[in-house]
Amino acid sequence: MRNVPSVAWHGSCLVGIRTLFTPSCTVQSPANLIANSLRRCWTRRQLSYSSQGVLRYQQAWKTTRHTSPFAPISAARSTLIRTATNSTTEQPKEIEHGVRLDSQPLSAAEIKTIFRSSSVTPEMGNRILSVLHGRRLEGTLDLNLPSDIKRAVRSRTIENGLQWLRANHPIDEDAAILARIEREEKEEEERLLQYVQELGPQSGHWNAQLGEEGDIYGRSTFQETRKLNEARLLKEQEKNRKEWLEGEMKDREKIQKQLKGNTELQKYNPSAVVEARPRADPQERPFLAWAQKHYVRAENTDSDFSTMTTARRILPAFGVTLLVLGLCYYYAETYQPPVYYKRMWKDIPPAAATIMGLMATNVGVWMLWKLPPAWRMLNQYFISVPLYPYAMSVVGSVFSHQQFKHLLTNTVILWLIGLRLHDEIGRGNFLSLYLASGVVGSLISLTSHVLLQRLTVTSLGASGAIAGLVAAWCMLHSDDKLVPSFLPHDWRDSISANGSTVLAAIVAFEVFNLVSPFKVVGKLDNYAHLGGYFAGFVWALLYKSKREKERQRKRNERGFLDRIGSV
Secondary structure, rough: OOHHHHOOOOOOOOOOOHHOOOOOOOOOOOHHHHHHHHHHHHHHHHHHHHHHHHHHHHHHHHHHHOOOOOOHHHHHHHHHHHHOOOOOOOOOOOOOOOOOOOOOOOOOOHHHHOOOOOOOOOHHHHHHHHHHHHHHOOOOOOOOOHHHHHHHOOOHHHHHHHHHHHHHHOHHHHHHHHHHHHHHHHHHHHHHHHHEEEEEOOOOOOOOOOHHHHOOOOOHHHHHHHHHHHHHHHHHHHHHHHHHHHHHHHHHHHHHHHHHHHOOOOOOHHHHHOOOOOOOOOOOOOHHHHHHHHHHHHHOOOOOOHOOHHHHHHHHHHHHHHHHHHHHHHHHHHHHHHOHHOOOOOOOOOOHHHHHHHHHHHHHHHHOOHHHHHHHHHHHHEEEEOOOOOOOHHHHHHHOOOOOHHHHHHHHHHHHHHHHHHHHHHHHHHHHHHHHHHHHHHHHHHHHHHHOOOOOOOOOOOOOHHHHHHHHHHHHOOOOOOOOOOOOOOOOOOOOOOOOHHHHHHHHHHHHHHHHOOOOOOOOOOHHHHHHHHHHHHHHHHHHHHHHHHHHHHHHHHHHHHHHHHH
């Protein structure tokens, strides 16, 4: 069995006696093999120890991995047992006697011949041979020798004795080492199993309740916590579900209470004030219930509408309108068009780029109306509600559309009118006119509905801003003949009108549709349109006056230069 060291020992024994006589052998310490085996056993059984127990167990292994080649195996095992059982008392070390070779001890002459030294006494020589022979039988030559032997004899003398034993009493030392490894591994497994049985399941006491499918390691704390959390979440979901289904009646009662305290709302149907539909069960129709929750969340049912006065509804929006008009004037006066190489879309004309940007903004807000989580924000800042208005809604409603037909109509008119007007007045004036007309139209619409007690009417859209563009275009060409571009050339001479006439006809149609009991076009915010026409009309007059003054100034400067040149 001379091939056993290559199988059993895989590390380098730098200090053991075996290294002194088999230097070409690559071996591993049996203690390391035992530790590796126990670590595999530990992982396989998945034992549950306390953190202190694991620490003590690791410290025990550190104390048994000696670097000296001779130490009694019993001492190592006793150290492990004392540490694992958390013993604090030191047991007295047993004297190692080993295994006697013969019934009679060797004589002094024989001892001198064996150890090749006269300093070894017969008693010490026989003791050394007995201990070495016992270590050979147990496979523990790599452990430290007793301290009395190490103090009395040099290591070279001990090597002579071991060489004599191997020559005169040969045994299979490799088989003894393997037997020792298997023996101590089995003992340690039994010790660990006994430790687990004494420790009991995870509850900390023996005969505790087992886990699922009779698991001896006890009930899992993680699984119990998970089940408790799942039960708590289910309970909360059921509670929220009941509150959601019962909340519809509470909302109706709140609305009825507000109606009784507000005489302005008593003539309206409560369903017209705040839409209320049967709420869907989240378990049966989860998507509809999710959308309805965002719908209810977007409604302003917590505010007391009965305490809000007319001035409280109008004045904040009026202040925002004045601020926007001031900013539009400043932007128009200070705007400088960017140079060509700094433009974002260099290949697109400035007019088309501006109109496309406005169209993209309107399309983006229209898409937000399709997302229920955005409804609360949109209801506050992108739609005008006279019942409980938000001041900033006069700005946001200019870019807001809920229906695709409404969006398409406004964007087509914006493209047809906006391109020509933008090329004539420039980007700064165009954007200022667009926003100012839309805000003024929103303010006129809000004020009219509040004064007429139409508090449940909502308004949104870019119609007021586009009306301002149309009015400005007509007034800038008030004396020019305007002809629809789709008419044939032969008809354009007979069917034409100047800009002021076209604007007057459009305004007359809006007024007729507003006051007539027979609506030509329904669901139009005529007040917002009229406000936009008014803003565009006033802006065009101011722009023409400014342009005329600029021309007069240039003529005066040219006349002064002509007079200087003639002198």
